[in-house]
Amino acid sequence: MSRRVAVLGTGSWGTAFALVLADAGADVVMWGRRPELCAAISAGQGNPVYLPGLPLPPAVTATTDPREALAGADLVVLGLPSSSMRSVLGDLAGDLPAGAPLVSLAKGLERGTRLRMSQVVVAATRAAPGRVAVLSGPNLAREVAERQPTASVVAAPDDAVAEEVAHACATAAFRPYTHHDVLGVELGGVVKNVVGLAVGMAEGLGYGDNAKASIITRGLAQTSRLAVALGAEPATLAGLAGMGDLVATCASPLSRNHQTGVQLGRGLDVEAAAAVVRQTAEGVRSAPEVLALAHGVGVEMPIVEQVVAVVRGEVSAREAGRALLARDRKHEAG
């Protein structure tokens, strides 16, 4: 019998990942709020809002009734933005199928609490932490939905859960690795969005590849410092969920964080940039939370600091760039 998977959220990534799960042999029922979008998905028209022009396999259907999506699911995938994770799961906690692994796809921190999404999932559902997994890596939704070759990381405290989730999403085009360092994998995905904003700003200002490579490299060094100070393993940040995702986000025009940064670099404020991009760019909300986390453990993150200042409208992207260049010189490894 096929595995039954519920995917909460009918945005770009939930939809692309639903396609992967179906390609791996699952029957997938997505839950979304918009009736016309769910009807289009179930009628075999794909997701015309978030992934126009890309068909979905017939094994992917969608409903506006979350209980219908969750009933009998062997696996529950959370394709929601971080800002909605707690409220949605709080409402649905009693309807989650007992024992099914819960997999977060989100790359953000909760505002105020600074919790990672695996922690929010546990807090909102009271699920055993061993049942919660995260999936992260260089996974631009559109490329995944086009079945372009992609690798990813499934991290969970319980190796058997990580293996079960990886097995459920392994296809000829999608190659999931397993990991035990949940904190490192999640933080890599969170902070790369903020660095992606900075690289986008450099691009919007008309700066070249030297500037972008410098931000990527220093951004990774600062991300690793923070993650290790919080308990992650250094090697995790050199892997797919660290360097891999940073490179994809900073290089690709498909990244919404990158696109948002470009608009900020061109002089738009955050609201105007969001209106142009029109999809979740987690880095905008996460940046102040990442900075607060860093302050809490005494880690300097100058790139994140400047992104926060731009997002808050305190400095322009050009002034932020100047401030980074004007910092006291130092030893690279310091």
Ligand SMILES: NC(=O)c1ccc[n+]([C@@H]2O[C@H](COP(=O)([O-])OP(=O)(O)OC[C@H]3O[C@@H](n4cnc5c(N)ncnc54)[C@H](O)[C@@H]3O)[C@@H](O)[C@H]2O)c1
């Ligand atoms: N798009 C990608 O390429 C990609 C890849 C990897 C990870 N992610 C991460 O996945 C998460 C989701 O991103 P996305 O790209 O799918 O975002 P999106 O903006 O494309 O879609 C978000 C979806 O969540 C739904 N949603 C929001 N609040 C809701 C609520 N309260 N109740 C029900 N539904 C709600 C929206 O209606 C929409 O369908 C983010 O954390 C993002 O960083 C995205």
Ligand SMILES: O=P(O)(O)OC[C@H](O)CO
């Ligand atoms: O579009 P973004 O900026 O949310 O990035 C998408 C994925 O996280 C890339 O791995």
